Amino acid sequence: MSHLSRATIHLDRLDHNMRLLQELVGERPLWPAIKANAYGHDALIVARHLVATGYDTLCVAHAPEAVELREAGVGARLLLLSATLPEHAGAIVAHALEPVVCTGEMLEALSREAQRAGREVALHLKVDTGMGRIGIRPDEVPAMLDRCDALPALRVRGLMSHFPRADEEDKSFSLEQIGCFGDVTKQAAGRGIEHFHMANSAAIFDLPDSHLGAARPGISIYGLRPSDGIANPRVGELLPVLEWKTRITFLKEVPAGTGLSYGHIFRAEQPLLVATLPVGYGDGLSRRLSNDHDVLVHGVRCRQLGRITMDQSQVDVSALRGRVALGDEVVLIGRQGSEEVTADELAKKLGTINYEIVTAISARVPRIAVGAGGEGR
Numbered sequence: 001m002s003h004l005s006r007a008t009i010h011l012d013r014l015d016h017n018m019r020l021l022q023e024l025v026g027e028r029p030l031w032p033a034i035k036a037n038a039y040g041h042d043a044l045i046v047a048r049h050l051v052a053t054g055y056d057t058l059c060v061a062h063a064p065e066a067v068e069l070r071e072a073g074v075g076a077r078l079l080l081l082s083a084t085l086p087e088h089a090g091a092i093v094a095h096a097l098e099p100v101v102c103t104g105e106m107l108e109a110l111s112r113e114a115q116r117a118g119r120e121v122a123l124h125l126k127v128d129t130g131m132g133r134i135g136i137r138p139d140e141v142p143a144m145l146d147r148c149d150a151l152p153a154l155r156v157r158g159l160m161s162h163f164p165r166a167d168e169e170d171k172s173f174s175l176e177q178i179g180c181f182g183d184v185t186k187q188a189a190g191r192g193i194e195h196f197h198m199a200n201s202a203a204i205f206d207l208p209d210s211h212l213g214a215a216r217p218g219i220s221i222y223g224l225r226p227s228d229g230i231a232n233p234r235v236g237e238l239l240p241v242l243e244w245k246t247r248i249t250f251l252k253e254v255p256a257g258t259g260l261s262y263g264h265i266f267r268a269e270q271p272l273l274v275a276t277l278p279v280g281y282g283d284g285l286s287r288r289l290s291n292d293h294d295v296l297v298h299g300v301r302c303r304q305l306g307r308i309t310m311d312q313s314q315v316d317v318s319a320l321r322g323r324v325a326l327g328d329e330v331v332l333i334g335r336q337g338s339e340e341v342t343a344d345e346l347a348k349k350l351g352t353i354n355y356e357i358v359t360a361i362s363a364r365v366p367r368i369a370v371g372a373g374g375e376g377r
């Protein structure tokens with residue numbers, strides 16, 4: 001059965017974005033972030049494509065995300081970027097995942113489980129150079145490395161950090177972090193650590209000194225800007241990977257005075273041709289966009305009217321009288337003719353970031369991959 005809404009995932013644009021990012025970091029490996037269902041783009045589609053085009057290391061947030069990918073046959077190295085608890089150590093070992101670790105409890109649990117399984121765990125120690133979320137303090141690094149050395153079956157493959165403000169115009173805090181992490185890497189030199197890594201998308205564009213031994217781009221692989229504060233003009237070359245489309249399921253002329261949808265927060269001031277769409281907040285179209293966003297129909301911007309409900313919403317297609325019909329395509333995010341609705345446009349209306357817009361598209365919306373057959377790296 002064909003779904004009436006779909007998110008099209010343009011793999012050729014993913015390839016384009018990866019090539020651009022690769023040019024920015026040169027020979028260094030890119031470890032794309034595909035957490036949260038690949039920022040809403042479908043982790044399995046994106047993982048399979050990235051692996052097929054030569055990427056051998058991917059980042060997710062949580063262990064269950066990685067286990068799902070493993071069970072679907074993804075053989076890449078899978079980093080777990082978020083802190084987790086010792087109860088996940090068994091699964092981490094069993095599925096050969098690479099956790100980011102910042103507690104002694106986790107080190108001990110991993111060592112125990114790895115010995116029990118007769119395996120070795122590769123892990124990445126997280127150093128908090130200013131993100132303020134997870135991680136050990138820079139001055140704790142030598143002692144933590146000693147602790148790792150003392151525990152059997154552990155290998156510290158990476159030492160990493162993360163930026164809270166790399167996407168801002170003022171890079172001074174990020175530059176201080178790079179300096180701090182540089183000192184940490186000097187202290188850790190000669191201890192067999194393969195990769196020092198800290199760069200996210202914003203840092204890939206604007207902070208070349210942070211590229212180090214690997215970079216972890218997320219939002220940019222999907223063709224979205226980390227923010228408006230990126231100085232590098234090449235950010236303008238990114239191509240959005242996701243388009244979200246639906247179809248008109250109902251059309252009606254309404255007389256002036258008609259109230260539409262719950263609460264009648266919209267009332268027609270003149271006769272209108274109104275189209276109903278099978279998309280609502282259950283699909284990830286925020287109810288807070290009610291009466292306040294546009295969609296594209298036949299390349300024309302049409303205003304959404306009234307409350308967005310769980311499963312349906314309505315739009316004004318009066319400008320298209322005589323040209324619009326049941327089943328016509330409607331673009332929620334993407335381009336049609338010369339018009340475009342971007343995730344950034346919706347994010348600005350909602351006072352949020354493009355990351356949240358695409359990540360919020362729910363599981364009910366099928367993701368359809370197109371444009372495969374990229375050229376690889």
Ligand SMILES: Cc1ncc(COP(=O)(O)O)c(C=O)c1O
Nearest residue numbers: 033081162200201216217218219
């Ligand atoms: C630790 C870590 N590294 C890299 C990334 C990728 O960041 P971005 O999507 O801004 O490129 C994230 C995303 O939040 C992260 O948490």
